[in-house]
Amino acid sequence: ATTRFLTAFEEIREHFKTVFTTLFKEGDTCDLFLEEEDRPLDSKIKIVAKPKGKRPKSLSQLSGGEKTLTAIALLFSLYLYKPAPFCIFDEVDAPLDDANISKFNNIIREFSKNSQFIVVTHNKATMAAVDVLYGVFMQELGVSEVAQVDFRNYENLHTVDR
Amino acid sequence: ATTRFLTAFEEIREHFKTVFTTLFKEGDTCDLFLEEEDRPLDSKIKIVAKPKGKRPKSLSQLSGGEKTLTAIALLFSLYLYKPAPFCIFDEVDAPLDDANISKFNNIIREFSKNSQFIVVTHNKATMAAVDVLYGVFMQELGVSEVAQVDFRNYENLHTVDR
Amino acid sequence: MRLSSIYIKGFKSFYKETNINFNERVTGVVGPNGSGKSNIVDAIRWVLGEQKTTELRLDSMSDLLFNGTSKRKKSSMAQVTLTFDNTKNLLPTEYNTVAISRVLYRSGESEYRINDVACRLKDVRSLFIDTGIGSDSYAIIALNMVEDILADNNGSRRMMVEQAS
Amino acid sequence: MRLSSIYIKGFKSFYKETNINFNERVTGVVGPNGSGKSNIVDAIRWVLGEQKTTELRLDSMSDLLFNGTSKRKKSSMAQVTLTFDNTKNLLPTEYNTVAISRVLYRSGESEYRINDVACRLKDVRSLFIDTGIGSDSYAIIALNMVEDILADNNGSRRMMVEQAS
């Protein structure tokens, strides 16, 4: 069991380094390691991010958006090791700036060749990047309904809700 | 001390009911109460929200955006009782939909007659609602700089960062 | 193995029968605050076997039945059916379509079905055991799971790697 | 009592001297992830007397000094000066302008000043005691304080009402 865990860990770590640099920039590096190498099955996993030109730092020293992007990189690294048939993101893009939202949607597009994605969002750029859009609304108070929407008609959903 | 706390609490509670309905809709009500009325100084404060037509529910049963809006209502209720000279919001608008972001910016505008606001945001509607916009960027890696920006030129900040 | 569609009725704010198709690679879900988007995510977790009320944002399991409005009575049952296209035979069954259903009655009784045949929760779970989809797996990423990775609560990062290995 | 401006140097990512004016009613701060927006919020909390490293997102206080890049050396000191317009005499001092400064040296020594006169942290705190501005007061609302209200950690709601009363 330890061997299996360590093999997986090593491979996920390699993926993490690649995905991280894709989501951040050329020259940005990171690493993943076991806090207690002698007790791998019980050890916590530590994440270190080293953006280009800056000092390496523990996750807690990154900004809100940088943390989210790093966690997304780890998630996709797990997928590279063991693809999940589908994945649901619920407003994960909220703390990201425009450039990072674009990277987020690009990596989803790339991985969607092998997995399906369901993306809940309030962000217009993300809405424009998906294949189909479902609008959830309450025509009648307290009762949810769903209808397919055209991105260009999204604004109308708000008038429906009132 | 207990009397002072209870007087403040009662008044804040009255404000909370008004502000909540302003941020939600006509017909949406809420309440604030002490979990242990006999030990006010040690008691936790409970928030109940009752949107129109729905059953009253504890905070935990509201959606992400509804929770944030409720917390904002409580904050502004504290301000109505004891105005703070300035207030800083750091990406508080992230979970809000377009209609609620508009309400958020309106209530800030209203309270800004008496207090100053500093609003950190990624949201375009919020950017359009403020009086002056400062862009923070890293022309040189790892070194922050600030410059006043025109909302219409905001996109350029991103190219500066690279 | 692809998601095909979800059917929701009586679950949280979904008083009415609701069908959503998942034919595309990337499906977006949008709508105002409080409209029911996260409730759909909860429905998917629940039908895949989620038992923790905290993960479903409930005080108790009975809270997931539509609890009525000034115009509508409470629902007496909640049902969610998730349908998969199994043409690649990733799921260990000979069927091309696999429909997982979970029902909860206000009495507290509950049912599980696979392709309309009554079964137990563990049968639903063993169906997905090799595919990386469990209600707690990293396939279901709510915003709080990104926070879980960041906060590493209870060694959640290690658990995710273990799940994958 | 209005905010007038802030001066930041050597604090976190602000290696360079930075001045920001707060003349308007509503000031917006924007920029890419990691550019330094929340660092400005931290600077304001710190100069008002924040002592908890967790509230400033630090492992230790020395982490708040600019810690260098491949092109720039670490800073030997961090300074933040917050200037207020006191024309309504809300602050119990006869000056029309009040400038609060806090300096931390890499050696660990620190200084506080009010209008360039050295003082102690408690002097800074007593200056603001009736105005509702303390580094932990509800005047400073980072996203995590909204979360605090929601989670009610350690009775944080009650503490906020107590502060107001």
Ligand SMILES: Nc1ncnc2c1ncn2[C@@H]1O[C@H](COP(=O)(O)OP(=O)(O)OP(=O)(O)O)[C@@H](O)[C@H]1O
């Ligand atoms: N058992 C129930 N019966 C009826 N309504 C319910 C029930 N449980 C939750 N709700 C309602 O569902 C609504 C929340 O839905 P949900 O969390 O899906 O919103 P959302 O679309 O994700 O919003 P946001 O954008 O703010 O995250 C709440 O207003 C809540 O009152």
Ligand SMILES: Nc1ncnc2c1ncn2[C@@H]1O[C@H](COP(=O)(O)OP(=O)(O)OP(=O)(O)O)[C@@H](O)[C@H]1O
């Ligand atoms: N002592 C320090 N010296 C140099 N840089 C630092 C120091 N402390 C923090 N930083 C850097 O400041 C950056 C974070 O800044 P900040 O948290 O203000 O970002 P932000 O603009 O709020 O981003 P977001 O939109 O993601 O919230 C990080 O990249 C971090 O590396």
Ligand SMILES: [Mg+2]
């Ligand atoms: Mg939601």
Ligand SMILES: [Mg+2]
């Ligand atoms: Mg920030």
